[in-house]
Amino acid sequence: MRAFPRSPLALRLGLALALTALAPSVMAAPHKQIQADAEQYQGEALKLLERLVNIDSGSGYAPGLNQVGGIAIEELKKLGATIELVPNTPDKSNHVLATLKGTGTKKILLMAHMDTVFKEGSAAERPFHIKDGRAYGPGVMDDKGGIVAGIYALKVLHNLNYRDYAQITVLLDASEETGSDIATDLIKKTAKAHDITLNLEPGRPADGLVVWRKGSATAVVDVKGKASHAGVAPELGRNAAMELSHQVLQLGKLGDEAKKTTINFTVLKAGDRTNVIPDQASAKADVRAAVPEEFDRIEQDLAKVSANKLIPDTEVKTSLQRGLPPMPQTAESDALVTIAQGIYGELGRTLTIEGSGGAADSSLSASVGTPTLDGFGIVGGNIHTPEEYAEVGSVAPRIYLLARMIMEVGNK
Template structure:
């Protein structure tokens, strides 16, 4: 690809919304491949976004895998189906390319979404001049398609200077990866580096820290009674639950530190019965494990101080992901990615957020990890979810070149 064609291609990327920050000097061969791949990349994205695959929708997950697996087999990847480790979840896929170099690279992406079956019929994939929309378009189907496309580019360019590249496509990340925990633990310990294709944050960042996540469930047991004839004989579990939820007032609901938010609330099933059971779920995000111990202890202590006589309160927890702390290994990978992005005349920034991911498990195992390598998006877990089209080609270039560099020179564990 000559200098004039590179300039024209970069101009096209700029017209899509990206803003060059410095003089561009892209690797012409990789940039041409990334640019040429764009139509097929977006077509593949449309196919899998238009398949409902909420966590727990095993049939939907299988339909998405039926689209992706042939793409991987076509480039010579060895593809294995790994049954979910928890009943009711979709099977996972592990695809491997073997090379002749040093680096053992693990890429992780997920195709489960937070949306129920029927969402695609209501709001299927669509694009305008700047963005793509649809359930899971950024979180995280855009990143998964980017990973598959990057592997195709390596195959087409005959790039084999890596020991192995393993792509894990999993189906339960949105609930803490219960269907893949053992598999992830095995794969991250076998790898020299883990790259995660969660969406990048606006305006154009990779993720260098993440909060850990967990849920606290409050269960109140009371006594049922006729709400009109003898309410005094009841013990209102819902009223006590409201009292218990007041513990939340001691903790922030937003920000870069610990946050705790009420997410589900259930009580009663008849309008004329004093409820004898009420439950609430509190979503907790922490920067350190100690922060979770603090908030759990607060709820457990308050559970002993009931307002409604003869009610009992239980506090339980379901852990999800640990935090991904700021650390030198991730910072070094981010600096490497920033240098690659500068090839395009673009500035890559570093950020963190409250969304947990598998990269925390990699870092905890001592494997250097970099997150947020997918296209930039926003509006996650809502009807507003979108993917910035201007970042599709630059992010594909970034991931592809990062794979080449890390394959040749992996980071020290």
């Protein structure tokens, strides 16, 4: 289990027990007004989702990101939020921090992201549409559905004049898909100042939340060989492409299924002319691990195993570029799960719980010791593909879930 810098073990376990003690209070009939408002808002929420989806906001595309941010800011200001923009240099987009002050005791961080994995023009090619109970379009569930769920949960609470929390902060990241040093520092700093983080990444296809996530890293392999004419004197060269192929095959076996560690080579580059033995080659691999120690092991094994070369007199260098840390399952997150499952039970629904091989901003929140639970966005599937979808029928239940979750943890 990851060490938590914020508080000693006894304090953390005390928090977990306190959160768990809340669970019986939520195993009851639905909160009628929240349920009615959530259902009434579904059509309006879908219209907002349509506006957001029909804006290209791929990572680094500042015009679209700032347009999405502007729409969200407009909605959050209506609820009384104060707004701070944090520049995400050098692409000139902005992260958004929206703050609501209450009268309770707990500070709650809601996180979502505005960027998608889709290039400019995708919104025009595949605009928002609904078919057979599913909404489609670029970023419809990852993570524009999360932004919408957050805004409308806060609208529901605003209608109740509910202010029994110390503070609610909504953090909208402009660079979650690619990551950035600015976003990393902002999330860690903000999360550390809050008691609980609820991340608005998509709800899982089985109508679930995410209680743990793998961390991410990139393995890099660089090979230096010697150029020569491929037809006249290939024996005088040292083929960097062939050596890279050998390295990819052997280094690709460094994963550990039992520990949920994977390494998959995804980018390979070598040569630019068919008649020249390439003297340079490189490869990158996606590395995922559930525990940080596995990244240490992979880094060491890359260097050790790569010493076994196929082509004499080539040079092979390896490195591991670490990305987001793992998000571990903890006593605190389990306690939050118990509350969330009780809330969904009010609607007669079952909330499933799972882990994910994908990294997310929640990993950064958890890394500073803030109890974190993920997957509070609209339910969907086929993430990062042209067939990405969001379940229309999940909109109202997810608004209800998030609004009630805020109520249950806001004043305890």
